[in-house]
Amino acid sequence: MRRFLPILLFLFAALYAHSQIVITELSYNPPEDGTDSLEYIELYNAGTQSVNLEGYKITRGVTHTFGSATINAGEYMLVVVKSAAFETVYGISAMQWTSGALSNGGERITLADAAGTEIVDFTLSDMAPWPTIMEGTDGDGRSIELCNPLADPNDGNNWKVSENDLMIVLNGKNIYGTPGAGNSIPPCGSSADVTVIITNNQFTPKDITINVGETVRWDNTEGVHNVNGSLATFPSNPEGFLSGVPAAAPWTFDYTFTKPGFYNYQCDLHANGGMTGTVTVIEDVVIDEYPLRTIASLKGVNGEGVADSLGIKCTVEGVVYGINVRQGGLQFTIQDNNGRGIGIFNASNSLGYSVIEGDRLSVKGTVAQFRGLTQINADNINVLAIDQSLVPAKVVTSFTEENESGLLTVQNVSFIDRSQWTGMGAGFNVDMTNGQTTFSIRIDNDVNLYTQPAPTGDKFNVTGLLSQFSINATPPLEGGYQLLPRYMNDFVLATSTFDTEIFSLQVFPNPASDYIQITKDIQVEAITIFRMDGTKVADILLSDKIAVNTLSAGNYQIIVKSKDAIYTGRFIKF
Numbered sequence: 001m002r003r004f005l006p007i008l009l010f011l012f013a014a015l016y017a018h019s020q021i022v023i024t025e026l027s028y029n030p031p032e033d034g035t036d037s038l039e040y041i042e043l044y045n046a047g048t049q050s051v052n053l054e055g056y057k058i059t060r061g062v063t064h065t066f067g068s069a070t071i072n073a074g075e076y077m078l079v080v081v082k083s084a085a086f087e088t089v090y091g092i093s094a095m096q097w098t099s100g101a102l103s104n105g106g107e108r109i110t111l112a113d114a115a116g117t118e119i120v121d122f123t124l125s126d127m128a129p130w131p132t133i134m135e136g137t138d139g140d141g142r143s144i145e146l147c148n149p150l151a152d153p154n155d156g157n158n159w160k161v162s163e164n165d166l167m168i169v170l171n172g173k174n175i176y177g178t179p180g181a182g183n184s185i186p187p188c189g190s191s192a193d194v195t196v197i198i199t200n201n202q203f204t205p206k207d208i209t210i211n212v213g214e215t216v217r218w219d220n221t222e223g224v225h226n227v228n229g230s231l232a233t234f235p236s237n238p239e240g241f242l243s244g245v246p247a248a249a250p251w252t253f254d255y256t257f258t259k260p261g262f263y264n265y266q267c268d269l270h271a272n273g274g275m276t277g278t279v280t281v282i283e284d285v286v287i288d289e290y291p292l293r294t295i296a297s298l299k300g301v302n303g304e305g306v307a308d309s310l311g312i313k314c315t316v317e318g319v320v321y322g323i324n325v326r327q328g329g330l331q332f333t334i335q336d337n338n339g340r341g342i343g344i345f346n347a348s349n350s351l352g353y354s355v356i357e358g359d360r361l362s363v364k365g366t367v368a369q370f371r372g373l374t375q376i377n378a379d380n381i382n383v384l385a386i387d388q389s390l391v392p393a394k395v396v397t398s399f400t401e402e403n404e405s406g407l408l409t410v411q412n413v414s415f416i417d418r419s420q421w422t423g424m425g426a427g428f429n430v431d432m433t434n435g436q437t438t439f440s441i442r443i444d445n446d447v448n449l450y451t452q453p454a455p456t457g458d459k460f461n462v463t464g465l466l467s468q469f470s471i472n473a474t475p476p477l478e479g480g481y482q483l484l485p486r487y488m489n490d491f492v493l494a495t496s497t498f499d500t501e502i503f504s505l506q507v508f509p510n511p512a513s514d515y516i517q518i519t520k521d522i523q524v525e526a527i528t529i530f531r532m533d534g535t536k537v538a539d540i541l542l543s544d545k546i547a548v549n550t551l552s553a554g555n556y557q558i559i560v561k562s563k564d565a566i567y568t569g570r571f572i573k574f
Contacts, residue, residue: 020047021056021071023111023120023153024183025162027143028102031173037085038170039102040094040179041109043077046149053077055114061107061124064097074199074222076180089168092180104138106130122153130156137161141173145183160185163194164205178204182221192217192254196277198225201270203277211284215256220249225275227253229265237263238281257281290315290364290379295336298367299374301401305470305477307374309367316342316376317362319388321407322465322486324355325446330378333405333465334361339391341405341465343375353381356555357486358570360385372470372477374404387510387555387570393463398437399481401468408483409463410439412494421454429482430454432462442467442482448535455491463490489530489559492566505560505569513574514549518560518567526561548573 025042032038041058045051050073053066064079071077080086083096102109106125112118124130126138136142142161151158161176164184168175178184182197184205193214197204199222210216218227224246231240238261243253246269257263263279293314300308318334321341325331329348332355335341344363353361362384365376393409413432415421420430427444441462443449464483471480485491507516518524527546529538531554540546546558551573560567 020045020149021051021053021111021113021119022046022146022149023109023122024076024146024149025143025178026102026109026124027177027179028124029104029126029137029139030175031139031141031171033171036101037082038089039081040086040143041079041097041102042179043071043079043111044149045071045073045075048073057112058097059110059112059118060121061102061109062097062100064095064099066095069095078180089170090166090179094179120153125156128156130159131161135161136176141170141175143177143179145178145185147183147185147188151188158188163208182219186217187219191215195219197221198227198249198267199223201225201267201273201275203267203275206276207278207280209280209282210257212258212260212281213256213284214281215254216279218243218253220247220251220253222249224248224269225267226269227255227265228268229255229263229279233266234264237261241265288315289313292317295334295340295342296338298342299340299402299404301374301477304475305372305401306475307367307369310369311367313364313366314376315362315364317360317384318342319390320355320357320359320361321390322357322484323446324350325444325484327446330355330381334363335391335405335407337391339394339406341407343373343405343467344378344381345370345375346378351378351381353383356386357557358386358388358390358555359383360388369477371473372468372480387572389570390568397434399439399466399483403466404468404481406466407463408466409461410434410483411461412459413439413462414459415454418454423450423452432460440482442484444484447484447486449485449488449491452488455488457493459494461492461494463492487530487557488536489528489557505558505567507558507569507571511572511574512548515545515547516558516571517545520560520567522560522562522567524560524562528559528561530557530559531555 022044023041024044027040030036030038050070052070054068056066058064078094079097080094081101083094086094108123110118111120126132131137131144133140137144144159145162146153147158147160162178162184164176164178166175166177181204182199186192186195194208194210195217198218198220226246227243229237229241231237238259241255260281260283265277267275290313293316295316295318298309318336321333321335330344330346330350332344333341334344362382363376363378364380365378368375368377393407395409413434416431416433422428427442430441432439432441464485467482467484469480470477506519508519527540530536553573556571556573558569
């Protein structure tokens with residue numbers, strides 16, 4: 001058996017050499033018009049012996065039979081669709097394959113040795129997890145590189161777009177690649193953000209740009225070199241880095257850059273030959289997906305009633321008015337300090353927030369519109385403050401786009417037909433008039449008014465939030481304005497001796513446990529206290545000090561009537 005040992009060793013060595021010829025880079029769809037002339041396939045000898053490629057064949061993807069050509073250990077060979085065009089553009093000698101072209105949509109690529117054994121066989125794709133046009137390949141200028149010569153080429157995760165800018169522009173696209181040289185992407189499993197390959201007395205890529213906090217790995221694959229960016233050599237560097245004295249391959253050196261700025265570095269042995277490089281470190285640019293916008297800036301509409309800001313993502317801040325009128329989701333109103341409002345909506349998610357009038361919120365979302373009503377489709381809600389003062393209602397004589405989502409009062413209005421107050425359905429509308437204008441009053445089934453009989457009396461001053469439900473589902477989005485009262489106390493009897501102008505009121509102590517006292521010097525005629533759901537809990541006459549010790553803990557609204565006006569405030573009961 002001993003006489004067969006040399007033969008077995010020879011066969012093993014031959015198979016080992018064959019298996020080390022790999023495909024490490026592809027450019028299958030350069031940014032050219034018409035027929036591609038710059039496609040290329042890069043071969044690499046990852047072994048320790050030279051390999052004669054005579055008789056080798058590319059049998060799938062394109063067709064090519066190699067003549068007498070040797071690829072030494074650690075060297076590259078390029079096979080291209082049109083060698084003359086390639087050498088003109090890239091300035092690199094290359095071998096032209098026999099026939100065919102690489103498919104832009106992906107295909108199987110096979111390399112066989114002279115005996116017909118398939119030594120490289122994988123299926124290229126332009127779909128994830130392979131790099132796609134979104135990463136810059138497939139017609140956008142970047143080649144794709146294998147992260148390790150011994151990595152599985154069938155795994156698309158092992159292929160990444162090149163990071164090496166060749167300073168070539170073709171049809172407006174920058175060309176990236178490392179044809180005939182070490183790849184620019186990090187090795188498989190590398191913790192580095194950028195890898196620089198050291199080979200043939202050069203850094204590839206030579207000049208890189210990274211963000212603060214990112215790590216660069218220098219991977220020496222050939223020769224005796226070092227990486228010297230020390231302050232002793234380059235005193236203008238923001239900080240220094242040094243791999244040590246020049247050492248033979250293989251080795252790697254990682255450095256994490258923590259200071260922004262421009263860095264020079266070199267190989268000490270070959271700096272005079274141009275073996276230098278640069279690192280530009282920039283601060284991370286954080287783009288806020290939801291930039292802060294004012295409510296006022298979102299309220300514009302075009303001539304057909306369509307919101308100018310439709311579809312934009314933003315953050316808005318405002319104070320809650322009213323209650324949530326969508327069970328299982330969100331539908332309520334916020335207003336700024338000038339009483340300009342906008343709707344807040346989420347169809348099926350409360351986002352962990354329970355709506356309380358007087359809360360000041362920060363809302364992130366997208367501007368949308370439903371039947372003319374501009375609203376924010378909310379993605380996130382953050383409570384900034386509680387128990388904020390509300391802007392008094394604005395007295396109006398008509399409903400207009402300008403006041404949409406505002407708190408409004410219409411005065412001296414009467415029911416046209418009380419039978420419209422049905423207490424049925426998801427809500428109902430009643431018409432009221434001041435003798436000149438008819439106003440649509442919407443009673444939603446989530447407010448306490450819904451289960452109550454129609455208020456008794458002749459004329460009322462009615463307060464509510466102005467909504468819109470256009471008769472048209474598509475532009476033009478016109479009309480359909482409705483006033484939505486929040487509570488029973490939004491209906492106030494109008495009398496000749498009572499001015500319905502409403503003023504804000506403060507009480508103390510707040511929060512309170514036993515009593516509250518009015519801070520304003522007014523002549524009190526009557527005081528009414530409501531829970532925030534609109535339920536009346538107390539009526540008090542001719543007193544400015546009110547016992548609250550019998551009330552349960554929670555938020556309350558207080559309405560004080562004087563001879564000339566209404567005052568409203570809020571307090572918290574321990």
